[in-house]
Amino acid sequence: MKGLKKIVSKFDASQFKSYLVLSIIILIAIIFLGKVQFTEAKYETNTETTISPNFAFFIVDVFAQNQHLVLDNLTPRATPYEYRFEVSNFKGSKKANVDLTYSIELISTTNLPITIKLFKGTNTSSAINYTETITQNSDNVYFRHLLYSGVSTMNHDDEYTDIYTLWVEFPERLLVEPPSTYIDTSEKYAGVIELIDIEIRAEQVVSSSWEK
Numbered sequence: 001m002k003g004l005k006k007i008v009s010k011f012d013a014s015q016f017k018s019y020l021v022l023s024i025i026i027l028i029a030i031i032f033l034g035k036v037q038f039t040e041a042k043y044e045t046n047t048e049t050t051i052s053p054n055f056a057f058f059i060v061d062v063f064a065q066n067q068h069l070v071l072d073n074l075t076p077r078a079t080p081y082e083y084r085f086e087v088s089n090f091k092g093s094k095k096a097n098v099d100l101t102y103s104i105e106l107i108s109t110t111n112l113p114i115t116i117k118l119f120k121g122t123n124t125s126s127a128i129n130y131t132e133t134i135t136q137n138s139d140n141v142y143f144r145h146l147l148y149s150g151v152s153t154m155n156h157d158d159e160y161t162d163i164y165t166l167w168v169e170f171p172e173r174l175l176v177e178p179p180s181t182y183i184d185t186s187e188k189y190a191g192v193i194e195l196i197d198i199e200i201r202a203e204q205v206v207s208s209s210w211e212k
């Protein structure tokens with residue numbers, strides 16, 4: 001009992017309070033720094049120069065087919081994100097028995113301020129021309145349609161595979177007019193997902209000439 005009284009008598013309440021406050025501050029700082037590092041690590045994913053899902057389309061008949069490209073955790077940067085896909089008129093032993101021409105349509109949501117460019121082959125010096133339209137669904141969601149008409153024709157006598165390179169440009173700073181000022185896109189669009197639907201529509205080539 002005397003020992004307990006001795007300990008209590010030496011106990012400094014004000015000093016203990018100071019230690020307690022300091023400990024709480026240190027704990028809060030540790031938690032905050034941990035969250036900051038986790039957020040930065042999560043936001044900096046998918047920063048590699050090239051992402052290649054290797055989509056493959058096989059047009060062995062007259063029909064339309066599509067595949068979906070999901071763009072998540074994109075970070076604004078000077079280097080475009082690069083994707084590749086292929087279009088063939090054969091698959092295994094099955095091959096188109098008529099001459100086919102096809103068009104490509106890219107349908108994207110408008111969640112991110114991105115620029116889409118499509119190149120035939122791996123040479124990215126000259127993009128393919130397109131016709132652009134904007135549509136709106138019943139939920140007031142806007143979609144951007146980029147139509148690349150008749151980009152290639154495949155003769156049924158041979159096996160063809162066309163390679164396409166898709167660029168997605170996400171600028172580090174976005175020019176806003178008016179006024180002519182730049183806004184930082186890093187924080188504004190963090191965690192936003194963009195969807196791109198790649199649709200291939202094949203049609204039979206109809207010859208305009210005939211022989212008697």
